[in-house]
Amino acid sequence: MGEESNRIRTVRIERDRRMLQVMFNGELDSLSITTTVDKQMDDNSNISGSVKRNDKQRKLILHFDIRNTVIVADSITNVSVEQALNSFLTGVTWGKESDDGRWVWYSDKLSLTPPSEDTITYYKHLEKMLVKTPSDRAKLRLQTGDFTQSEIGKNFLPYFNQHMNLLRWTHAYEQNNECLTMKGIDGQPYHYLLPAIYKCIHKLYMDNRDFAIVFRTYGLDAENVIASLAHGLEGNHPGFNKRVAISVNRTPGFIRRSDGQCIKCEIHGNEDSKDLLQTYTGDRDVYNVLSQCNGILGFKDDFVYWQNNQYHHTAGKPLFIDPFDCNVHHIFFDDNIRTFEDDNIVDVRLFETKGAKTARSLSKVEAASFENVCMVQADLIESIESDEYYTAAVDKCEQNYSKYLMKWHGISRGLSLNGFHNFGVL
Incomplete structure (x- = not known):
């Protein structure tokens, strides 16, 4: 009877371990989860109320x-609101590199995640071409700063205009509240x-x-x-x-x-x-x-x-x-x-x-x-x-x-x- 109970117990533990491997994406061994009854019962008695x-x-x-x-734009690098928003848009627009190295747009929609497994952002495309050393990132900022005003990014100009309007400071501008805003290239205040x-x-x-x-x-x-x-x-x-x-x-x-x-x-x-x-x-x-x-x-x-x-x-x-x-x-x-x-x-x-x-x-x-x-x-x-x-x-x-x-x-x-x-x- 004792041997049968131990066998059933072993089968159940193995079944549960397999279940955990599924739930934790195959990383069970490194999770260090113990099956020691006394330790787990003690831990759970202390936390069960808090969990609920x-x-x-x-x-x-x-x-x-x-x-x-x-x-959108920080106050340290002297990048304008317009340049910063343009640069951000290059990181949420997606396409592919053709065999001859040309850029081909996959979508004219904005997305934080790849719309297809074989797509990359326009920002990544430029980064690969321009950045060979850390100092080259200045070139990257310059290249992305007028994205929607350039020929390659003109399809995304409506997104740029819409969100610049939403960022505009519509309250009365007061000198003592200057730290709440940033001036754009156009001289207008925007939300900081x-x-x-x-x-x-x-x-x-x-x-x-x-x-x-x-x-x-x-x-x-x-x-x-x-x-x-x-x-x-x-x-x-x-x-x-x-x-x-x-x-x-x-x-x-x-x-x-x-x-x-x-x-x-x-x-x-x-x-x-x-x-x-x-x-x-x-x-x-x-x-x-x-x-x-x-x-x-x-x-x-x-x-x-x-x-x-x-x-x-x-x-x-x-x-x-x-x-x-x-x-x-x-x-x-x-x-x-x-x-x-x-x-x-x-x-x-x-x-x-x-x-x-x-x-x-x-x-x-x-x-x-x-x-x-x-x-x-x-x-x-x-x-x-x-x-x-x-x-x-x-x-x-x-x-x-x-x-x-x-x-x-x-x-x-x-x-x-x-x-x-x-x-x-x-």
């Missing part, structure tokens, strides 16, 4: 890239920060949510963006004139990476001081400090490390996910999140056991399962068109994260009880 909590009760840590995510980010923050504040806005950039524009946003949230933005009482750390910190070394996070502990720098080292400590952030702050990520590693996603901006911590939800918005390409800008890192000190960098396929859960490829076009864009995206991610946590902890508990049959999956 309303997704609106979790603290939100919203990571935002800056250019092409919350602004997109209204969608203001709408999102105001909604979270009015809902009394516990949240932080964390700007994550490879550039030098975080300080200016934070200053502009802080000014607007004081009630100075004519479109959002209710004051948001929120802490602001105006001095960006750093997230540093190096081969064979732990990820480091350097943050200024005092809102008004550039001298009080605190350093946190290792996945767990960096995750903890980011999870404890409040208000508005920013970090400069390690572009040199990403560049030195051929822009591979495992060297990008780290995003930590801990499914055992059900009190915090991290969401990363970046226009360069592309899970279908190796140069995805975000390195999704998963803590696979409760309290683990290190997190595993996920494969492209695994990371893709966290789209619209913990990361969103920011759509500049949609965020210009709709003030509700980020509010709706956060809401969708929260719903999906609740489903993910239920699935994760359901699988964990099911394994500990030796079979999905114990909780009704099969």
Whole structure:
């Protein structure tokens, strides 16, 4: 009888492992999921109540890239609003290279993702031709800056005109609110920060949510963006004139990476001081400090490390996910999140056991399962068109994260009880 029970138990475990291989895209061995009954039962007794909590009760840590995510043109590179929008459009228009090297359009529609497997963006086409060294990117910016005014991009001019009109500052222009706008080549003021980010923050504040806005950039524009946003949230933005009482750390910190070394996070502990720098080292400590952030702050990520590693996603901006911590939800918005390409800008890192000190960098396929859960490829076009864009995206991610946590902890508990049959999956 004992041998038969053990045989049935073994069959069930193997069946569940095969099921997990399907659900986790064949990466089961590296998931380090244990089937030890006592450990899993103990873990689940501590977290089951938290998993079932309303997704609106979790603290939100919203990571935002800056250019092409919350602004169109930055205030550092002297690229105009018109040039920046044109350059962005080259990254959402698709075609193919003919055998003789000529560019052939595949579609006259805008898309964040390839409309066909054998298509590339016009931006990638130009990048391949023009960029041989990092300094060549200046040529690329110049080449893409008048895209819709050139012969090859003229079919996309209506998109350009439509979104320039939507970006136009239609409120009375006041000198003391100059930091809320950017002047275009035409001399007209345009929104510096997109209204969608203001709408999102105001909604979270009015809902009394516990949240932080964390700007994550490879550039030098975080300080200016934070200053502009802080000014607007004081009630100075004519479109959002209710004051948001929120802490602001105006001095960006750093997230540093190096081969064979732990990820480091350097943050200024005092809102008004550039001298009080605190350093946190290792996945767990960096995750903890980011999870404890409040208000508005920013970090400069390690572009040199990403560049030195051929822009591979495992060297990008780290995003930590801990499914055992059900009190915090991290969401990363970046226009360069592309899970279908190796140069995805975000390195999704998963803590696979409760309290683990290190997190595993996920494969492209695994990371893709966290789209619209913990990361969103920011759509500049949609965020210009709709003030509700980020509010709706956060809401969708929260719903999906609740489903993910239920699935994760359901699988964990099911394994500990030796079979999905114990909780009704099969």
